[in-house]
Amino acid sequence: MSRKPPVIHATRPVDxxxxxxxxxxxxxxxxxxxxxxxxxxxxxxxAVIIVPVRDPETVxxxxxxxxxxxRYELGLPKGRLDRDETVEQGADRELKEEVGCGARQLSVLxxxxxxxxxxxxxxxxxxxxxxxxxxxxxxxxEELEVVPWKFAELHKLLGREDVxxxxxxxALFMARExxxxxxxxx
Numbered sequence: 001m002s003r004k005p006p007v008i009h010a011t012r013p014v015d016x017x018x019x020x021x022x023x024x025x026x027x028x029x030x031x032x033x034x035x036x037x038x039x040x041x042x043x044x045x046x047a048v049i050i051v052p053v054r055d056p057e058t059v060x061x062x063x064x065x066x067x068x069x070x071r072y073e074l075g076l077p078k079g080r081l082d083r084d085e086t087v088e089q090g091a092d093r094e095l096k097e098e099v100g101c102g103a104r105q106l107s108v109l110x111x112x113x114x115x116x117x118x119x120x121x122x123x124x125x126x127x128x129x130x131x132x133x134x135x136x137x138x139x140x141x142e143e144l145e146v147v148p149w150k151f152a153e154l155h156k157l158l159g160r161e162d163v164x165x166x167x168x169x170x171a172l173f174m175a176r177e178x179x180x181x182x183x184x185x186x
Contacts, residue, residue: 002072003065003072005065005070005071005072006065008070021040021041022038022039022040022041023038023039023041024036024037024038025037025038025039037118038118039118039119039120040118040119040120040121041120042119042120042121044080044081045080045081045082045083045085046080046081046087046121046122046123046124047078047079047080047081047121047122047123047124048078048079048081048087048090048091048094048123048124048125048126049076049077049078049112049123049124049125049126049167049168049171050076050077050078050091050094050095050099050126050127050128051076051109051125051126051127051128051171051172051174051175052076052077052095052099052101052103052128052131053127053128053129053131053175053179054131054148056151056179057150057151057152058148058149058150058151059148059149059150059151059154059172059175060077060099060101060131060146060147060148060149061074061075061076061146061147061148061149061168062074062075062076062077062098062099062144062145062146062147063144063145063147063162064098064140064144065142066165069164071162072162073162073163073164073165074147074157074160074162074163075163075165075167075168076167076168076171076172077094077095077097077098077099077144078094078098078123078167078168079093079094079097079098087108087124087126088106088108088126091103091106091124091126091128092106092128093136094138095128095131096134096135096136097135097136097137097138097139097140098138098140098144099144099146100133100134100135100146101131101132101133101134101135102131102132102134103128103129103130103131103132104129104130104131104132105128105129105130106126106127106128106129107126107127107129107178107185108124108125108126108185109125109126109127109171109174109175109178109183109185110124110125110174110185110186111123111124111125112125112167112170112171114166114167123167125167125170125171125174125175127175127178127179151176151179154172154173154176157169157172
């Protein structure tokens with residue numbers, strides 16, 4: 001399914017955001033050098049990215065519009081954690097909102113940072129297995145397309161122009177290695 005991106009009516013700079021803020025950090029390194037860095041500070045409890053495994057051979061991807069790149073991207077379901085929500089609860093909620101299924105088995109595989117040189121944000125990678133149908137209303141402006149993809153064909157995602165989100169690529173790699181028995185979370 002190929003959709004046209006939404007029409008952009010205007011863009012404008014924002015001094016304050018409900019999601020991000022810039023802070024300065026004064027540092028002194030072990031050799032005595034001092035520097036001031038700026039970093040983007042997230043405004044939440046972190047996020048989750050979910051690798052939903054439909055069966056031993058198949059992962060479920062979603063196609064979702066990304067305003068940062070102004071195109072539809074194929075990747076994994078993801079979202080911010082809500083207050084008083086565990087990583088597993090947040091992953092299950094996002095899975096129900098974006099894919100339309102829940103998971104009886106959820107395993108936290110690790111954490112990913114986006115740009116550790118200037119961002120505090122971290123995302124938990126969660127493997128979701130033993131899926132069952134259940135949908136919760138989400139905050140997406142349009143229904144997301146669910147795209148089954150074979151684990152044996154993950155390498156074909158790397159050459160696609162609509163697969164550029166690094167967290168999705170890393171999380172798929174982590175899940176593949178975990179499922180193959182070559183990786184165990186610390």
